[in-house]
Amino acid sequence: MQSSLLFPQKCKKIGLVLFIPFLVLGIMNLFYEFQFRWLDLPVHLPLKDITTDYNLTNELAGIGILLSLLMIAFSKETKEDEFIVQVRLESLQWAVYVNYALLAICILFVNGTMFFQVIIYNMYTVLIFFILRFNFILYKTSRSASS
Missing domain, CATH: 1.10.287 (Helix Hairpins)
Structure with a gap:
């Protein structure tokens, strides 16, 4: 019985390779507040009528970890x-x-x-x-x- 919902077998290796740097990035961001400055995004807060920067490093790490774990978990054997x-x-x-x-x-x-x-x-x-x-x-x- 074949499942068409599984990723190709090579995705497991790609997921393993991607997991380590995204995990390190997530740990650095969570515990040491590391941020990539190029991921700063200006956000306008209309209630306060100000514009501030919001950094997407945390989101990048979270999505990277999630996608890499999904590739590892659901790749064909x-x-x-x-x-x-x-x-x-x-x-x-x-x-x-x-x-x-x-x-x-x-x-x-x-x-x-x-x-x-x-x-x-x-x-x-x-x-x-x-x-x-x-x-x-x-x-x-x-x-x-x-x-």
């Missing part, structure tokens, strides 16, 4: 068979369960501005959990098949 489709489905379901269990715990125990950071991280954790579990199951299966 070398041998895309029914077993891979089943592992993909089970891994996605598992990732959603784990992600929302952690979110529920964070809702109970994290508050204030720290909760906003939890929500930012939560946008990516479903994909990260899926990628980790999917590749772990494939690795474990290939090791048991080769022994």
Whole structure:
């Protein structure tokens, strides 16, 4: 059973190559307030009748991380068979369960501005959990098949 919704296999490598610089950019922007000056955008605030600069570095990092994780997660495997489709489905379901269990715990125990950071991280954790579990199951299966 072939899924037409998957990216070509080469997108996984492209996603891996793009993920690292976008992750570094996101960390630098979040923790060290790093910004590319060429991404300054003048924004007019009509209620205050002023024009100010808004920087899009954070948005660039966020979209880059999101797209690279999507390419890694949803690219075809070398041998895309029914077993891979089943592992993909089970891994996605598992990732959603784990992600929302952690979110529920964070809702109970994290508050204030720290909760906003939890929500930012939560946008990516479903994909990260899926990628980790999917590749772990494939690795474990290939090791048991080769022994």
